[in-house]
Amino acid sequence: MRRTLSVLAGLIAAVALWEGYKAVGDPDGTVVLGTRILPRADDLSMPHVWDMLRRLGQPELTGGRPVWQVVLGACLFTLGITAVGFAAGAVVGLLLAVVMQRFRIVERGLLPYVILSQTVPLVALAPLVAGWSGNLSFGPYPWQDWMTVAVIAAYLSFFPVAVGMLRGLQSPPASGAELMRSYAAGWWRTLLKLRLPASLPYLFPALRLAGAAAVVGAVVGEISTGTRGGVGRLVIEYSREATSDPAKVYTAMLGAALLGLLVAALVSLLELPLMRHRRRIRVVTM
């Protein structure tokens, strides 16, 4: 209840800020010494919130489907790609972390490259992936455009998982490892009984970051590979109409933002069954 209220309050505050600035801001923006420090507040740059909402209900093109249906469909398409990319990225990240924990030398050799991988600009990477994968096929199934986008989403999302999970796997104190050794447990059972459960508090924040990164990867990937059907493509298409139909761009952006929230919420749901011990803390003393 309290949560719903605070979410609602946040929403109202955001709308009030938008409309408030629109009411008091200079329609041509505020320019100081030739630099624009505040954006234009005219209807073209900042359409009213209610105009955006109304636009959602109107047809995309004359006689076509209403915008909300188109945006929703595009979001679901992107959600699918995001999910595939996220899952692949999370698996790769987990495996990398386990290998790095197991072999110190791999950690030292690989970790710099893992970090380096994230400094490569995404826009430069997308055409490369598209180029490499163009000739691939899985038996009778040829490589699809959406798979390229999923690879890009995975590329962004494996990183937080690998780094967070590595820290988590290394988090048990030496006495924990000694305890497992005293039980004659080998590496595999120490991993299952000690390191994996101990890494969960590190894994979940990492997964949330990975979820957000996967959405960004999917949206940017769609744009830079020109993949049709997703919300990334929709943002580009609608922004071409920005001068004539400014509210329309914001409907697509709204969709992308809600997609991000949805993914974050879905990832947090993963936590619930696995973190029971974190939820009832009532200390007894005797």
Added chain:
Amino acid sequence: MTAVSVSGVTKTFNEGRSDAVTALSDIDLTVAEGEFVSLIGPSGCGKSTLLRLIGDLVSPTAGTVSVAGRSARDARLRQGYGIAFQQAGLFEWRTVRRNVALPLELRKLSRSAQRARVDEMLGLVGLSDFAEHYPAQLSGGMQQRVAIARALAVHPPLLLMDEPFGALDEMTRERLQNELLRICGATGTSTVFVTHSISEAVFLSNRVVVMSPRPGRITATVDIDLPTRDESVRQSPDFFGFVTLVRKSLREAA
């Protein structure tokens, strides 16, 4: 039969490198079955290392360690000892019950056998009512009792303890000392106990082994012969006599 036999053991860390450290030098120690032996000495005297050598958590550079007639490694692979550390080191994602069951799980005991054994152990340390609690819900003393229950769960003939009560307040400490003696008496477990505290060593032990640092070696052994081990003994002249004796040996060692 002897519970532990250490003969001619030397342990050098980083051997052959410029930062080589001799942690233990030429150690001989035997612990008889059912005996309670404390290792006492200043920081860096290698008492924890000696405990880990007995548990095969580190291996000696020279000399041999045997536990109940087997090599230390064999004893470890057969879960021939239980171990407890200064930090209780409970797995916070497991309930008290499942923490105590951990060594039993790894031994592949049946569910019902695990259950029965855990109930027995929790009864022994007086925590039967807290089986379904998580460690974070317990006080430090209670956590340490769970750790002791976990160490004893496989009914090991030998218990290794590394300053298990070091992080507790004095009152809790004394209560747990009484409990530990009761448990060891009831189960006939031999114990090697590492501590900083002279009075703790004297109260608990049949024998106190005094160690000195750089390199770690045994400088004196004090047999403690107290008539009883109850609260009253803590105020007895005999008790203070042994405390003084151990303190003197520590001074001479340093």
